Amino acid sequence: MDNNVPAHKSVMMNEVLEILNPKSNETYIDCTLGAGGHTRAILESAKCHVIGIDRDPTVFSLNEDLYKHYGDRLTLIKGRFGELKNHIFNIGIKKVDAIFIDLGVSSMQLDTPERGFSFRFDAPLDMRMDDSKTTVFDIVNKYKEEDLAKIIYLFGEERKSRRIAKNIIEYRKNKKIETTFELSNIIKNSIGGKYKKIHPSTKTFQGLRIYLNDELKELYQALISSESILNEGGRLIVISFHSLEDRIVKNFIKYNSISEKKYKLEKTELPFYYKKKRVTKPSEIEINENPRSRSAHLRYAYRTSAKAVLENNLHNFIRYGGVSV
Ligand SMILES: C[S@@+](CC[C@H](N)C(=O)[O-])C[C@H]1O[C@@H](n2cnc3c(N)ncnc32)[C@H](O)[C@@H]1O
Helix, strand or coil: CCCCCCCCCCCCHHHHHHHHCCCCCCEEEECCCCCCHHHHHHHHHCCCEEEEEECCCCHHHHCHHHHHHHCCCEEEEECCHHHHHHHHHHCCCCCEEEEEEECCCCHHHHHCHHHCCCCCCCCECCCCCCCCCCCHHHHHHHCCHHHHHHHHHHHHCCCCHHHHHHHHHHHHCCCCCCEHHHHHHHHHHHHCCCCCCCCCCHHHHHHHHHHHCCHHHHHHHHHHHHHHHEEEEEEEEEEECCHHHHHHHHHHHHHHEEEHHHHHHCCCCCCEEECCCCCECCCHHHHHHCHHHHHCEEEEEEECCCCCCHHHCHHHCCCCCCCCC
């Protein structure tokens, strides 16, 4: 990792700590360790245990200092949170008291040019969050026009997806698309006109990244696993950064929870209860200090005493608003 790349600024820290409400002897999972900002704050708040997971092998060197200080209460795991349950079973843990997910890419990933996440730097097309084989280079150079259009439309919510896909295929007739700038220029030429706030490549890059890293299925799997891993009263806290993710979290909570008021009065078969139905967003102060927080959407729910059932019914992905090609 390049030392000049600034560390990630953790978002909505106060809100996360207030909801998670760390207590001694409890165990929490931070599914998205990143630069360790949230994990550090949680470990500093109480004598609790945190299991920090990340699929990106480069984050672990950033957390060496944290591990030096809290190694007796911190377990680090390299892996995908979609496999949350296996990861904790492998270290002998079956239940935890909170699951926290801070979705999306970290500043380190975005701001390290050679990782190819950003159209702001000219770099090879990559965008892998981990060390898997396929990159965005493979997708844009090998996929059929029809599939490219679908990916860009469904995962990037880009209305001009067909035109972009067509131009990608045209370009490929002469040479391979090797860099972020090459792809960004194809997108800019496809969209045309002058852009104001949002760069024309934003949606397409986002769509390719989400598809490549299978981000929506990962989220879905983690939500489903949370039902069987959380103790009664356990907190599920998710911060998402775009509407595709937020829709899944929102529907997951909507279909699987009742209000706290009702939960106190009646027995339920639903696995979660909520205190607040509406989304929580960062304060104006935080957005001014850290503009990258502006699209953060936080939602949370608490585990009830109901029996876990969701893992037997794994076809809810589309019902919750998930998309696949
Ligand atoms: C927004 S950053 C987290 C920042 C962290 N909360 C902090 O305070 O530094 C998101 C992190 O989640 C990781 N990540 C994204 N999807 C993942 C997945 N499916 N499994 C494991 N880690 C994932 C990324 O590699 C990235 O490091």
